[in-house]
Amino acid sequence: MKIINIEIKKIKEHEAVDINHLEIIKKMINKSGFFKEPIIIDKKTFIVLDGHHRLNSCQELGLKKVPCLMVDYLGNNNIKVVSRRKNIFINKKRVIKMGLSGKVFPNKTTKHLIPGRVKNIKIPLELLL
Secondary structure (H helix, E strand, C coil), rough: CEEEEHHHHEEEEEEECHHHHHHHHHHHHHHHHHEECCCEEECCCEEEEEEHHHHHHHHHHCCCEEEEEEECCCCCCCEEEEEEECCCCCCHHHHHHHHHHHHCCCCEEEEEEEECCCCCCCCCCCHHH
């Protein structure tokens, strides 16, 4: 799996963010001066699978690009998605449909299980401006 710096404006979301958690993540990223965990996106649709708060933090910090781990979401049977909400049915096709619609599920609706994900990177924020 390859990490690529993607323009933030190209990335689509399928889930809302919690404003309080967003502030915490934004402060952590800004204080460290580094981006440390890539956002995981579908390589065909550019929909965020994991990292909505990190993405929104980067937007608010004025970054133009964000490090992303590109995955074949629908084609990789090892990537799983589960619902964190008992009243909302989730599967991969619903995630893609929501991301393409311009609407979003409530925050913390989905949980993606992605084997082999990269977590420890250290990219200076100035390289993402």
